[in-house]
Amino acid sequence: MAMGKGVTKAEEVVEVAEGPDARQWIIETPLFRAAWPQGLDLRSPLASKTRFDLVGPQPDGTLVFVQDPSQCDERTLDSMAAEGQTEAARGRTPAGHSWIELRYEFQGTPWRQRHYARRWSQGKCFVVTAQCPEAGAATIFAAADELTNSLTAPQYS
Numbered sequence: 001m002a003m004g005k006g007v008t009k010a011e012e013v014v015e016v017a018e019g020p021d022a023r024q025w026i027i028e029t030p031l032f033r034a035a036w037p038q039g040l041d042l043r044s045p046l047a048s049k050t051r052f053d054l055v056g057p058q059p060d061g062t063l064v065f066v067q068d069p070s071q072c073d074e075r076t077l078d079s080m081a082a083e084g085q086t087e088a089a090r091g092r093t094p095a096g097h098s099w100i101e102l103r104y105e106f107q108g109t110p111w112r113q114r115h116y117a118r119r120w121s122q123g124k125c126f127v128v129t130a131q132c133p134e135a136g137a138a139t140i141f142a143a144a145d146e147l148t149n150s151l152t153a154p155q156y157s
Contacts, residue, residue: 030154035147035150044073048058049067062140064131064143085104086103097116102114105132110133
């Protein structure tokens with residue numbers, strides 16, 4: 001475990017407890033729990049509004065994160081493209097959650113970004129965002145599909 005600047009012990013940022021005998025790690029927050037996709041590192045973001053970030057094993061900027069539930073409807077994904085991004089595709093995860101995929105260039109490298117709308121309750125949804133250099137998109141988007149499909153209410157609240 002690599003701890004960030006100012007952190008002296010793991011207990012300051014994470015609680016480790018006995019868990020069920022499972023084949024997969026689960027991330028649990030006060031608002032949701034989700035599968036921790038293999039191949040991604042979990043980070044506690046210092047200057048972010050997200051509860052955690054999942055980053056790729058290479059220092060290439062690969063990132064997956066979940067935003068807390070907010071007002072959401074069918075048009076939410078229509079407003080996701082930032083300046084310089086163009087729509088590449090739309091689709092659904094295997095469990096039926098909508099996504100939009102955007103393409104853009106960053107520092108001369110083609111990138112892909114996908115935003116997922118994971119409906120949570122009437123009029124609210126989580127937005128899961130995954131972004132990476134285009135070459136790694138299939139792997140990262142599969143991990144983001146898994147995380148999005150697995151979002152559920154926390155087991156312990």
